[in-house]
Amino acid sequence: MPELPSNTALNAVSDPIDPRPSASPPLSPTSRAVRPAGAKASRVAAASLVGTTIEYYDFAVYGTASALVLGPAFFPSDNATVSSLAAFLTFAAAFLARPLGVVLFGTVGDRIGRRRALVVSLMLMGVATVGVGLLPTYETAGLLAPVLLVTLRLLQGVSMGGEWGGAVLLAAEHAPPGRRALYASVPNAGPSLGFLLSTAVILPTLNLAGRDAFTDWAWRIPFLLSTVLVVVGLWVRTTISESPVFASTPDRTPRALAGTPAAGSRFPLGTLLARHPGRLFLGIGAALGGSAVYYLTIVYSLSYGPKELGIDRNTMLIAASVGSAAGVALTLPAARLADRIGRRPVMLTGAVGSVLWAVPMYASLSSGDVWAITGAYTVGLMLLALMFSPVAAFLPELFPARLRYTGASAAFILANTFGGGFAPLVATWLNSHWESPLVLGFYTGGLCLLSLLCLLALPETRDHEFDV
Template sequence: MPELPFKTVPETVGARPGASASPVVGDGKSQAPRVAVASLVGTTIEYYDFTVYGTASALVLGPAFFPSGNATLSSLAAFLTFAAAFLSRPLGVVLFGTIGDRLGRRRALVISLLLMGVATVGVGLLPTYGTAGLLAPVLLVTLRLLQGVSMGGEWGGAVLLAAEHAPPGRRALYASIPQAGPSLGFLLSTAVILPILNTVGMDGFTDWAWRIPFLLSTVLVVVGLWVRTTVSESPVFTTAALRTAQAPRSASRFPLGTLLKLHPGRLLLGTGVAIGGSAVYYLTIVYSLSYGPQELGIPRNTMLTAASIGAAAGIAITLPVARLSDRIGRRPLMLAGAVGCVVWAVPMYASLSSRDGLVITGAYTVGLMLLALMFSPVAAFLPELFPARLRYTGASAAFILANTLGGGFAPLVATWLNSHWESPLVLGFYTGGLCLLSLLCLLALPETRDHEFAD
């Protein structure tokens, strides 16, 4: 698509006098496909980086950075660093939500991707415990916290940039395109890790080759930054900036504070809506990659293959589900997905007891397709709960809190549960309970498909 001419708009909210505003394309709708793809590329790279760490924590980071005579303790320590990034995500929400709601969606996304790239490549360059002693895990946790800050601003900005450029009646469709980024990032990380494992073996991977996926992030981040800097700012944000320029007192200097004051109920319920799906996602593509091989003797390649096929199936239905939600509404499909996840959670994780690759793959495929029913429309549903001037902060805060509570601590909680009850059934009951909570929160919220997005 040829580049459209830029036009200058008044200074964005919170910009210094005399500072240049972000260029904005005159016709946002004609830019919609390009912006959606750019959002997808950036989100995929961010989640590639994030998932590489999760996979590495399941396979190798425990012994390398937290050596112990007890494999369970090493895994707990590695998963604790995985959870640490979720603790720093709220800081990312505050930082990038403020930038995104005051200075622009695109600017926040460029900074978040750059931060993620620096942190991920840094992990690949770290010395291990055997070389640097206690300094190694300290540096690992520090870089992991920076990854979390970056992720705190990624999801909300990516879906907003796509949704706010979308043509009428296709908001969920365009917002769901970057929503496929987490699963694509996982598939990309698996496509890198599996060949390395098959080439050098587990010993070689544990010794040195685990660094390769982290270092490859350099190339991906450069591509992502180029893509993101070539797209236009959100037309909805531009309109909000014009209004704020005409009435400066209406601007919120601290969007999170305003959000908590004006919309605490929607923030709480929006968090609940996404909490069950977050648990399904992280237990399936992170925790089970460690649990299956270590506790049940399932080959690592079998677990990676099952999770990858399930993720691919979820991606395949993401856009059709989102398009359907533009026609019939968000809630019917999300309710169906939530009910399905409640019912299927126990059978899905019970399949691990079979130790059969085909059975596990089938169970994971059904589970991740049900997750897509919940999470395809949520990319439009959560932003539609909040007004334009608080939307970046509101959508990000709800999704990131859900990811932190339902996903970030899921591997840690699951490890503890399985240390007391040695059965994969406990994973199903734990996940099913969180999906039930999501169902109840969704029932308490209204349909948002016809919400005026420019407000």
């Protein structure tokens, strides 16, 4: 596949995948954004990480709660599988709402500003998460309880639709030359850190309150603690500057700086589908397998292991937590390597490894041994880091500046929706027909193979000029 040009604007040349050129002219050398100092770029990356960690903490708290208590609390049934399916269905509902968040926040981010979109998305997530912590259960409110739960879960999904793309994009567009993947990968560690933070709250709460008290009322504590985290996150995000690349894009200066929508691309998603459909769909496929690995390990297996295989809940939480920590530790080194040798070599290595390791990883569940499961999950989530660390720069680099928020968000969020959001539901159905954890490996390995093929079809983007 041909590589993206390094010295011309992406939107002024033919797309290697979608050959129709964009109508937007290239920026002149004098209009290119002036890169901020490294210290300022680091602050922006750190602020993006804080916000993304909080958003994914909220999301992970719900995912863990759906595996542990939300089924019986909001969808009581004599059949435990039915309750679990109902709880995981609400988990998947948020993923159905994510595309709406892509449209909403992508439009705001591409027309008004990256930072404004991120502040609003964090506020929405905080309101929804705290609301879940205050909800009455089915025993108290009847059918109203699950209706309210689904409503708040949908709001969480809308919020997440705009979070990832905006956070990594703001960090990447502030990054010094040659370090784009590194800076973009900082907020990309947010999902794993959010899960670790949720576990650090849920596990002590579960142990201190006891299983019965946790199921009865203490499950609300992690949700309500989100109030403090969101306040901190909002304060951090309102102190950072807007993207210099966004501010220098044609049609946006000085309107963007004044907060006024600019002319052109009134509906960025429509423009994206018309001009760059090939990159969008291949970008979705490239992130599909990693999404399945992430959500099956940190959401589904927390329920599947204890309920179907008799594995202690703490064993599953420890395995997922240690694996996530290993993935976080590898995130920055993998991104730095991607800045040196290219995005595709690192991501392809992770994809090949994930295809080969998927079956052994989930086969470890049959042992029930904490060391075997933790070791298998650690390897699997480190391979995931190789796939997902460079993707924070890779997906934005596929699209021109005026469509970049929408393009990166749509590719990643739709991959999360199809590869991750429905993974617990699909896995529950598969295990109801084939009672073996090996089926999880074949399912995950198949999606990782699809990601591998999509990565092979996409070009290298490391040398692409990002200012346009």
